[in-house]
Amino acid sequence: MNATMTPSSQMTSSLIERNPETPITMVQAINEALFQALESNPNVIVFGEDVGISGGVFRATEGLQAQFGEARVIDMPLTEAGIIGSAYGMAVAGMTPVAEIQFADYIFPAFDQIVSEVAKLRYRSGGDCACPMVIRTPYGGGIRGGTYHSQSPEAYFTQTPGIKVVIPSTPADAKGLLLSALQSPDPVLFMEPKRLYRSPKGLVPVDPTPIPLGPARLVQAGKDLSVFCYGAMVDICQAAATKLQESDGVSIEIIDLRTLSPIDEASILASVRKTGRALMVYEAPKTGGYGSEISAIIAEKAVEYLKAPIKRVAGLDTPYPYSLESVYMPHPVRVMRAMQEVLGF
Amino acid sequence: MTVSASSQTQSTQALIGFDPQGEMPSNEVLLKMYTLMLTLRFWDERSLKLQRSGRISFCVTTKGEEATQVGTVAALRATDWVFPAYRQPGIPLWRGANLESLAHQIFGSAKDVSLGHQMPNHYSFHHLYYASVSSVIGTQIVHASGAALAAQAKGTDDVAVTYFGDGSTSANDFHSALTVAGAKKAPALFFCVNNHYAISLHVSQQTGAKYLADKGVGYGVKALRVDGNDVLAVYQTTLAMAERARRGEGPALLELVTYRLNPHSSSDDDARYRLKGEMDGWIDKDPIPRFEAFLLEKGVLSLPQVDALKIQVEADVLEATKIAQETPLPDWQTLIEGVYAEIPATLQADLDDLLAHEQGLSLPHPGAFPL
Numbered sequence A: 001m002n003a004t005m006t007p008s009s010q011m012t013s014s015l016i017e018r019n020p021e022t023p024i025t026m027v028q029a030i031n032e033a034l035f036q037a038l039e040s041n042p043n044v045i046v047f048g049e050d051v052g053i054s055g056g057v058f059r060a061t062e063g064l065q066a067q068f069g070e071a072r073v074i075d076m077p078l079t080e081a082g083i084i085g086s087a088y089g090m091a092v093a094g095m096t097p098v099a100e101i102q103f104a105d106y107i108f109p110a111f112d113q114i115v116s117e118v119a120k121l122r123y124r125s126g127g128d129c130a131c132p133m134v135i136r137t138p139y140g141g142g143i144r145g146g147t148y149h150s151q152s153p154e155a156y157f158t159q160t161p162g163i164k165v166v167i168p169s170t171p172a173d174a175k176g177l178l179l180s181a182l183q184s185p186d187p188v189l190f191m192e193p194k195r196l197y198r199s200p201k202g203l204v205p206v207d208p209t210p211i212p213l214g215p216a217r218l219v220q221a222g223k224d225l226s227v228f229c230y231g232a233m234v235d236i237c238q239a240a241a242t243k244l245q246e247s248d249g250v251s252i253e254i255i256d257l258r259t260l261s262p263i264d265e266a267s268i269l270a271s272v273r274k275t276g277r278a279l280m281v282y283e284a285p286k287t288g289g290y291g292s293e294i295s296a297i298i299a300e301k302a303v304e305y306l307k308a309p310i311k312r313v314a315g316l317d318t319p320y321p322y323s324l325e326s327v328y329m330p331h332p333v334r335v336m337r338a339m340q341e342v343l344g345f
Numbered sequence B: 001m002t003v004s005a006s007s008q009t010q011s012t013q014a015l016i017g018f019d020p021q022g023e024m025p026s027n028e029v030l031l032k033m034y035t036l037m038l039t040l041r042f043w044d045e046r047s048l049k050l051q052r053s054g055r056i057s058f059c060v061t062t063k064g065e066e067a068t069q070v071g072t073v074a075a076l077r078a079t080d081w082v083f084p085a086y087r088q089p090g091i092p093l094w095r096g097a098n099l100e101s102l103a104h105q106i107f108g109s110a111k112d113v114s115l116g117h118q119m120p121n122h123y124s125f126h127h128l129y130y131a132s133v134s135s136v137i138g139t140q141i142v143h144a145s146g147a148a149l150a151a152q153a154k155g156t157d158d159v160a161v162t163y164f165g166d167g168s169t170s171a172n173d174f175h176s177a178l179t180v181a182g183a184k185k186a187p188a189l190f191f192c193v194n195n196h197y198a199i200s201l202h203v204s205q206q207t208g209a210k211y212l213a214d215k216g217v218g219y220g221v222k223a224l225r226v227d228g229n230d231v232l233a234v235y236q237t238t239l240a241m242a243e244r245a246r247r248g249e250g251p252a253l254l255e256l257v258t259y260r261l262n263p264h265s266s267s268d269d270d271a272r273y274r275l276k277g278e279m280d281g282w283i284d285k286d287p288i289p290r291f292e293a294f295l296l297e298k299g300v301l302s303l304p305q306v307d308a309l310k311i312q313v314e315a316d317v318l319e320a321t322k323i324a325q326e327t328p329l330p331d332w333q334t335l336i337e338g339v340y341a342e343i344p345a346t347l348q349a350d351l352d353d354l355l356a357h358e359q360g361l362s363l364p365h366p367g368a369f370p371l
């Protein structure tokens, strides 16, 4: 544990009162993690567009400014480069910045700051300087957002050494992983699947309980096929697997990668060596997408275990559409068909 | 003309109003301006109703900001390139786009010019010199600098214009745009529609500058503040600055001071942040009743004409949206059209694979599982 967090004996939140048996949404879980981080660590500072008085366009920062004040929960002017550039400066000066980029589609004005500066500071200074920070951003489709409110740009960042990329798929993971991201000595891009913000709900510990960055999550164990996914694709894969297990009596393993970078190669290889079949599901455009990297790892290190060709289910190689989103975005029927194809080889 | 002469020496602080001695549109043009402002108001109302009843997914309105669209476009040439944000549907309508084409876009129907690729209100009318709208804040501003350089290179006296909000003056591309246009004396007009809010952020929190127009000064771009709720003030100032740019005297930043009377979009709850009491004063300055009173006083319009126009315009809007509502969604092939000039073979194969297996399946919205 990082020294900036209070010891675990004190890691109870004095201010959050709720029944731990009542499921909460992902956006509530994120809000709670931010609340507890602000409460326990005076260096944490939360900022972005519309995060203060309005509580964020998705309400992830609801109530934080009222509780912690305008100096620590800051409404920033409309400049993503300004937001991330400022985060770099804050981090170097000893703060723990949590910057929100309102939609992942709007991270590109800050691309230079992230890729050239934030991700490279430790390396270019040989470890002399670093800028640990968390960049939170909602990503992905499923809300009828069209070309510029639906993109999944994770692969631009997994191609960028020096910044970790984390994507939760459940309320509990969102809270636990975000708490760990806040303790990370390195910058973390924390991408939140906005389709899952308000449902489904899940049980989440009230006390701050970090979930380590790195290890993938075994969603369900199986013998015949390994499915690798993350974010909003996890419950799509689960729905498809449930149906297929009922109809075809097959046994499907689902792995939620959670931390995309650095990658949990061991879990991927162990699963494929067990099942001998692999399916990658992601909603970004297919070519050069994150699932392509998993495919390459399997091809390099586990090809002798394969009983069938590996397969990708992904978005088309186009920008994100509006009217025909339901065709574009991988859905359970399409995933099920791909599972059958790999299993029936 | 008076506006041009006085505006040369205007400080950025004085709010430019209507000059009774200044250039006036003909009565026919005045009537067209009024009709379009009414159309925009009814278009907003109808869009919001369609959104509330779930027929379209989303909308942004321009209520309160009609004069900033109509006053500017009426003073421009049909061949002056426009690089808009999402709050300028008045520009294509002025230049001859019909309401039905806008309606097809907000429904993302099979007849949408943009093939259902974008969210509502992101129109594209290349033949009307109105370039496709992006959702990304500020990117279009610098495109106007480029089109202005193109006019210089071609030796025409066209100008290029762009519209953007107060928040957009914080975006990188605002600064790139003014840098380029200022350095090259490019014939560009930058219309900053200061509606006082960028979603929840009040303009007073957006910048340390006293006025947004002040931002032009450092780039060597002539800067003016205009009463953006007075359509004739907007018209006169635009005309003066366009003529100045056409003469090769350089770009101008026009801060059109107005007020957003609706929430940011259909997704927004403005009760969370709107300053108490601020709205009241602005309702009194609503550009439509103001212009209407002027036209009645000048005898350009009569009350019975006003009533008849309102009925007509409302009916036109209703009819256009009905047609679009009854039009089916685009064909699946449109998913891969418009990515490149030619469709890559691999992309066609991927779509064919989808089609082969899933055509006939009625896929619900991805929010709901078909299983």
Ligand SMILES: Cc1ncc(C[n+]2csc(CCOP(=O)(O)OP(=O)(O)O)c2C)c(N)n1
Residues within 6 Å of the ligand: A049, A078, A080, A102, A106, A109, B087, B135, B136, B137, B138, B164, B165, B166, B167, B168, B169, B195, B197, B198, B199, B260, B264
């Ligand atoms: C680069 C970028 N960042 C954030 C957003 C999200 N967003 C959409 S509109 C908006 C506010 C725009 O304010 P302003 O420029 O004043 O225009 P207005 O909506 O008031 O017309 C924001 C932050 C965006 N579209 N693009």
